[in-house]
């Protein structure tokens with residue numbers, strides 16, 4: 026029995042069992058304070074490699090490193106106690122072979138103490154998904170618009186606009202589920218295709234820009250909070266954090282400039 030205080034987090038198998046029972050709530054988070062808030066409402070928190078763009082101003086997720094994911098993963102695990110924390114495997118750390126994927130995913134799990142990893146790709150990643158899950162690493166798969174392949178896809182394009190392409194995505198979904206993925210992110214996919222896949226596979230689908238027909242939803246936290254001045258078109262913006270931060274920074278700057286910045290006594294009165 027561990028001497029550590031027992032923390033009961035939601036597990037990957039519990040997420041898998043939610044299919045057809047209750048919609049799954051999830052958001053991204055990359056840092057301890059926001060994660061602590063999200064933790065109260067989300068079933069799982071994704072430390073997405075979107076952090077490369079959101080936190081570090083990169084052009085795409087391609088430049089994100091394993092060390093960066095581990096650093097943010099640790100922060101999110103420290104800030105939370107309830108939600109399952111899933112950490113993205115960044116580009117170039119899992120595609121070469123199942124053994125390479127295991128080595129890097131095990132490092133992510135050990136160093137961050139997260140409960141699962143996510144990787145992008147359908148059929149091409151099935152062998153790796155099986156290899157990881159059989160060796161104790163729960164895997165969330167991700168198909169449709171896969172941002173790490175932006176340079177091959179030629180941009181961030183909604184998938185499935187032509188019905189002739191649907192069978193490719195349906196096959197990807199079926200194969201990753203058979204390989205042992207506990208959930209599947211469907212990103213940037215037309216609604217009828219997302220609905221069809223959701224009906225066809227036994228694991229929950231988590232939509233992002235893939236309609237309300239999925240078993241759960243995920244959004245990038247900063248997009249839905251109104252911190253991103255140009256969020257993707259499908260995002261409903263629930264807050265105005267950008268505006269609030271600007272107003273607060275402006276008030277502070279004005280007070281410093283006109284010498285009305287409060288003394289400690291005034292602040293703590």
Ligand code: KIV
Pocket residue numbers: 053071072073074075076113167210212233243245
């Ligand atoms: O990196 C990320 O934030 C993601 C979500 C968009 C699903 O993969």
